[in-house]
Amino acid sequence: MSNEISRLTWRHKTLFSIVVLLTGILLFRLFSIQVINHNKYKEEAYLMHSSVQKLTANRGTIYDRNFFPLATSLQTWDIFIDSSKINTANQTNEIQELCAFLLINCDEILYKALNGSEQILVQRKIPYSKYSIINKKNSDAIYALNSSKRIYPEKNLAGQVIGYLGLDEKGLWGIERDFNDILSGTAGSIYFETDPFGRPITFGNQVITEPQAGKDIVLTIDKYIQNYSQKYLLEALKDFKAESGSILVMDPNNGEVLAMANYPEIELENNILLSENLSDNVRNKIISDIYEPGSVMKLINTAIGFDLGVVAPETTYIDKGFVDIGPQRIQNWDLNTYGETSIKNHLIHSLNTGAVWIAQKVGPERFYKYLDNFGFGDLTSIGLSGEAEGLLRTNKSKDWYPIDLATNSYGQGIAATPLQVLTAVNVLINDGKLIRPKIIKEIANETHVNNSIFMNDDQVIKQKTSQNMKEMMLAIVEESIYHQAKIDGFLVAGKTGTTINTINAVYDWDYTIATFAGFVPYENPKISILIKIDYPRGNKNLGGEIAAPTFSKLASEILEYLQIAPSKEMVKN
């Protein structure tokens, strides 16, 4: 080669050398671009060519205990307009057709499209039926992205328990929020290479990361029992002219919540984010709102007395109609004097004087120790957020006065959530063991393991005490001739409560909370129920008049649904 070049004339050699020099510069330049800076351009090419499409993961379904879906997800499509593709009048027509089809006003969308916005959302979450029609038109400027919509086959059933999602399908409330990570799963993606117009490149790379579907959650809620609870709650509110209330149904044997009904309720399917009184309606008041339990507390008070051996069912005390604690006088609710009264009768007649008498014999130290063991003043560990601890002043608290022991004994001056109260009552039914309440039965086909499993079912009271208390509760209902909690064919046990709310530090009979806590059947308890009706405005305002009949109606329907045979003793009679 060099020999051949040497044969050239010097002028040719000069030109050849110049060309070789210039070629060398180009080769160096190409080497720099292609080899030295390869990674930089590779990265630029990657960013420019790659397109990622999100694959939404199916959100898990929330089921009731019998696998009836309460909240489930449906695939939908969000319709967008890519205004950079609107070039012809034809496409503008297509958009107008689209708007007409979706029954929306197009003016704003077209205005946006003509004024620079590139990707314009037309409508979210349209169903397949509509999407398939839009898709068939195959318009360049219109495109759809996957989305999903939460649907509620049982409508508003257990709405406050289920909670709701934001527009981004993220749980904002209730189970949807507390278990969002489990329900939502992991979104997948498709990575692919596209040309500048977003069309996939033939033979381009494609990487698909499959979405991981969310896991299902099975609640302990029974949709029928929940439905009955909501029905009778609403009926009671209507009958007794009240505006709010709650009903809690549990299985006392294992702590499973069968129904949690609150009114006002939320309308899950309607645009709840915009609804008025959202925070009031969505609250699951059974776990988050506290109230003074009232006379239902006399059960706990009596149980403490029995358990310590301080009193027995037939122990008597002298009822003077009042008790003086320092300068303050506590009277019976009916302002009557009963004279020599047994502990059993103090419960049947719900006498404050008897409750105070027992509590004073127990003494504050042991009284509050027991209340603590019953779970008052502490979270129940049901595993839902927004749970309230309740208010419990003990003799260790700075603002505690001896009068507090007296009022606490009949359920005033102490506040608890309905869930805490029924959990404590369940201790009386359930051989004295505190069983933590549960609302999650299974997650993703696995029996749910929550904190409560690490908490022993504490023996709060003796088994004997539990037996005595069940007999007391039975007597309260069945030994009263007209007790409205009675159910034909079953032995009912329970206790009413009427909380007189404090208005300006004065108890006002116009602001009562009528409650009833009970269980049925007496011989083999299957359900325990707490009824709570707030501020009835009619001529009735006592627990016995309002909550007890509601209990009776609800419980009899549940017993029928659960196909529980009537009591043998009742059949004999």
Add this chain to the structure above:
Amino acid sequence: MNKIANHHFAYDQILLSAVLLLVIIGIVSIYSASYAIGYLDYQDSYYFLKRQVIYTFIGLIGMGFFAVMDYRILAPLSPFIMIFSVILLILTIEPHTAMEINGAKRWVDLPLLPPFQPSEFSKLAIIIYIAAWLSSRSGKDIGSFASVTTFVITVGTVSFLIMLGPDLGTTLLITAVAGAMFFVAGARLLHVIALATSSIISLGLLIIVNGYGFSRVVSYLSAESDPGGAGYQTLQLLIALGSGGLTGLGLGSSRQKFFYLPASHSDGILAVIGEELGFIGVTLVIILFLTILLQGLKIANKSSDQFGSLLASGISLMIIFQVLLNIGGISRTIPLTGIPLPMLSTGGTSLIVTLSAIGILFSINKQIMPKEKERKKINITRIELNNTILARKSK
């Protein structure tokens, strides 16, 4: 038999191999680069491939024709060829025949003929004309003032007409090739330097006056400031080349050809080759072009007459200068000039003219073949003679 074959089909094997390899690389690359755009624009993925194959065929016929023809008849024809070329160039700006594409008037659309680019033809025409003119002056003082003036006027007229296109790149190319031929013909160094300097100055002035060229310089200097607009092509070319790396993404695997790269099958073909075959592929292409240059210059050197020598020099320089301008633009070493890569870019006129020009190279080579054989014979005789002398001496 051998003698007849040698006489009629004498060819430079290395040159022919390089040319055929480039033509094949061109066909393959054009198919790869154009099937998507062919499908989009003409609903036919093979649209550009078919055309390139047809043009290659015509070009090879042209190459054979000129290889067989005695190139020496081109010398007396050169004024007519030049006049014909100028007429064609005038047609590009004549409203009835002109065909404007992307704001550039480079095309002529005549009845019964497919549209073609006269400037491609004038590239060869001016080489023939200058070679004839300079060879006619051989023996006379090529460094005289009159010679320089005539040279400047001739080249200037053609350049001016092409400039009206406007086609800055071709103007630059023709000026450079003409200048180089002038240098080869034995021009004084001082004149060559003066002409080069004044050309560069006028080029600079033209760029500032002429908006088209100016915008190319601006996008060359600051492509990053407008990556989606003026700088788009410059940056996309670099991404194509750079993402190819050393060995490339593989034949057919270019991503940039999917409408990211403007002119991916024409002026930008080397970027697609760089993306698919990498630095190695691009280097191979450059080596093939250098081979053509070297073989061309060797033919020029061995040519028995001045016309053939200048013609061969002009043709080989025209090819390599186009390569330098094209790759220089693609690699952002210089601004983009719109010069195609000979034999690789689409464009029928360019391909046919280039292959015909290479045919002329073969023709020049054919004329010197016997001479070289005679020279070999003489050498052999000398060796034999020496051997005889040595033999005698040893006796």
